[in-house]
Amino acid sequence: MLKALTAIWIIWGMNWVVMKTANLYFPPVTFVTYRFTLGAIIMIAVALYHKHHSPRLSLLPYIILTGVFQYAVANITVQVGMQTLSAGMAAVLNYTAPLWMTLMAKFFLDEEFTKRKLFGIFTALIGLMILTGVEPSENFGAIILVISGAVAFAAAGIIFKLKLSREDIYEMVAWQMSAGALSLLIFNGITDQGDVNWTLTAILCLIYNGVLASALAFFLWNWLLLRLSASVASTATLIVPIVGTIGGVIFLGETLTAAMVIGMILILFGIFMVVRKK
Numbered sequence: 001m002l003k004a005l006t007a008i009w010i011i012w013g014m015n016w017v018v019m020k021t022a023n024l025y026f027p028p029v030t031f032v033t034y035r036f037t038l039g040a041i042i043m044i045a046v047a048l049y050h051k052h053h054s055p056r057l058s059l060l061p062y063i064i065l066t067g068v069f070q071y072a073v074a075n076i077t078v079q080v081g082m083q084t085l086s087a088g089m090a091a092v093l094n095y096t097a098p099l100w101m102t103l104m105a106k107f108f109l110d111e112e113f114t115k116r117k118l119f120g121i122f123t124a125l126i127g128l129m130i131l132t133g134v135e136p137s138e139n140f141g142a143i144i145l146v147i148s149g150a151v152a153f154a155a156a157g158i159i160f161k162l163k164l165s166r167e168d169i170y171e172m173v174a175w176q177m178s179a180g181a182l183s184l185l186i187f188n189g190i191t192d193q194g195d196v197n198w199t200l201t202a203i204l205c206l207i208y209n210g211v212l213a214s215a216l217a218f219f220l221w222n223w224l225l226l227r228l229s230a231s232v233a234s235t236a237t238l239i240v241p242i243v244g245t246i247g248g249v250i251f252l253g254e255t256l257t258a259a260m261v262i263g264m265i266l267i268l269f270g271i272f273m274v275v276r277k278k
Helices: 002-022 028-049 057-081 087-094 097-108 115-132 138-165 169-190 200-227 230-236 240-249 258-275
Strands: none
Touching: 002 200, 002 240, 028 057, 028 169, 028 200, 057 087, 057 138, 057 169, 087 115, 087 138, 087 169, 097 115, 097 138, 097 230, 115 230, 115 240, 115 258, 138 169, 138 200, 169 200, 200 230, 230 258, 240 258
16 A cells, blocks of 8 residues: 555656646646546556446446546636635645545544544644645635535545445546546536647646556555545645655755745644554
8 A cells, every 4th residue: 555655646746747847838727638538548448458348327426426526626626726826725725635535534434533633634734835835815715616626526535435435446447537537528628728739748748647647646546545544545645745845846946945844744744643543
């Protein structure tokens, strides 16, 4: 499991660098649409290779719901919210998903919910606010929008554990991502997102996102959800912004400040408080 977690931290963390580069060539929602479409094609090919074709009809509502929530709603709300929010605030609100997933897991999965876990999550979120340099005054409507995306992502994980955890994971991820990609294609088609500047760098960004950040990383994420409690799995993803920040310093020449280091320490301490046994 540590190998899977490490892969997610590196892939999604370095994707902060890739996404910043991709924004120079793609409208944000268009890029998200393309990455998950490519990821869905790859996962369908993997499912077919493993001789899995289509899911049982009784599972389709849950597959569609989790796919739309996890891939479409969670990403569209962030991209729309960032039109009036700072990138740091959008990241913080997006990463409130562990809090919502922990709360939902208490009621729907009967997972343990303690003051220690709550303290750990809030400590990690404070660290994330410091790390990303969030400004105190932001657009309230956009804040609610991005939080709703985080809630949708958390709900998708809970539904997956409740209704789809006993099914073939290759098949589930393939059709989940297909449902999300289709809804993104529809949204992208009925809204004016702007033009794409196709270059070699743009193509490489898309390949990284489609193959690694979408197909592989989301497969690993769902695989971890089957083996870890929802609260632990979701809170562990808060290491991703730390990796992204370090990647920005190394590859984009961004400055590492003392505040960022303090933020990283708080995030790691918060995660420790959630995952430790006692």
